Amino acid sequence: MKAVLFAGGKGTRLRPLTYFYQKVMIPLGKKQRPLLEYIIRYLKKHGIHDFVILVNYKKNQILDYFEDGSDLGVKIEYVSDREGWEGTGSAILNAREHIEGDKFIVYYGDILTNLNIEEMRSQWESAGTLGTLWLLRNYRLPVGVARIDTHTNKVIKFEEKPPIPDLVNSGISMFSEAFFEEIEPLFSQKDITKLDLSKDILPYLAEKGELNGYVSDAFWLDVGSIERFEKMDPIELNQILENMVK
Numbered sequence: 001m002k003a004v005l006f007a008g009g010k011g012t013r014l015r016p017l018t019y020f021y022q023k024v025m026i027p028l029g030k031k032q033r034p035l036l037e038y039i040i041r042y043l044k045k046h047g048i049h050d051f052v053i054l055v056n057y058k059k060n061q062i063l064d065y066f067e068d069g070s071d072l073g074v075k076i077e078y079v080s081d082r083e084g085w086e087g088t089g090s091a092i093l094n095a096r097e098h099i100e101g102d103k104f105i106v107y108y109g110d111i112l113t114n115l116n117i118e119e120m121r122s123q124w125e126s127a128g129t130l131g132t133l134w135l136l137r138n139y140r141l142p143v144g145v146a147r148i149d150t151h152t153n154k155v156i157k158f159e160e161k162p163p164i165p166d167l168v169n170s171g172i173s174m175f176s177e178a179f180f181e182e183i184e185p186l187f188s189q190k191d192i193t194k195l196d197l198s199k200d201i202l203p204y205l206a207e208k209g210e211l212n213g214y215v216s217d218a219f220w221l222d223v224g225s226i227e228r229f230e231k232m233d234p235i236e237l238n239q240i241l242e243n244m245v246k
Contacts, residue, residue: 001121001174002104003048004095006088007036008056008081009109022058024109025065028223029241034065035223036109040072041245046117048105049074052098054091056081089195093180100180106197108171112240115172115218123214124174130182130210131175133202135167136220167213169198170220182210 007024017026024036040051051069055062055078062078069076079095092099092106105117115134124132140161147157186195186204195201205211221240223232 001048002050002052002099002102003040003043004092004099004104004106005036005039005051005053005109006091006107007053007062007109008059008091010057022061025058025061029238031241033241035112036062036066037072038112038241038244039107039109040066040069040074040076042113043105043107043117044072044074045245048117050102051076052095052104053078054081054095055079085193087193087195087200088197089201090193092197093192093195096180101177103174103176104179106173106175110223111171112221112223112244113170113172113219114240114243115170115216115220120214120216121174124212127212129212130178130208131173131202131205132212132214134170134172134218135213135215136170137167137215137217138163140164167215169202171222173197173202182208 005024007022009023010018012018017023024039025034027033028035028038036053043051051074053062053066053076059078059080066072066076077098079091079098081091082094085091085094120132120134140163144158144160146155148154149156183201183204186200190200202211219240
């Protein structure tokens with residue numbers, strides 16, 4: 001299985017840090033390794049050695065640091081986003097020749113987790129679907145929720161950052177070798193230069209009955225915003241990072 005990593009975004013939620021760093025190259029933890037290095041080491045620990053990294057903004061920071069991946073014992077290919085193509089689905093489609101013919105895991109470059117990838121893959125292969133998606137339980141909204149009396153507009157209940165009952169997309173998914181062939185009919189319905197994985201491709205596969213859901217309470221943290229980044233306890237963060245790779 002290959003790993004397809006999104007590492008091309010401008011990281012606007014992490015400004016001003018991302019004026020100087022590519023988001024995935026922000027140093028973290030006691031060892032001050034780039035975020036992307038922890039992700040690569042984590043995936044390698046789970047038996048993945050072939051990587052396709054989708055790059056754009058400040059891509060030379062990534063290329064100069066990781067090169068071909070041999071220092072980490074992996075193989076890395078880089079695909080630059082095509083000019084004028086927007087959306088995560090378009091970025092994957094642009095890398096088709098580097099991915100097609102292999103099963104692959106899609107991983108957003110700002111996620112930290114201890115997900116058991118082998119278990120997720122095993123459940124998916126038993127399901128026999130084209131793809132699978134890790135779904136989060138008890139996801140907490142980042143804002144407070146108010147309920148009002150519709151006649152008086154008085155707030156009758158307020159709950160700060162409540163968990164929601166629905167299952168939430170984690171940003172980690174897996175697909176079979178037939179992925180590109182299976183989604184080709186979608187190209188006549190959507191603008192392929194603005195194709196989004198979550199908004200276009202996943203709903204399409206779900207409608208066709210080709211998307212399995214893997215529900216897990218594994219640790220998940222999106223570090224893609226400056227607010228979240230600033231609130232992280234350094235000791236706890238370092239423990240999370242070390243657990244990912246040990």
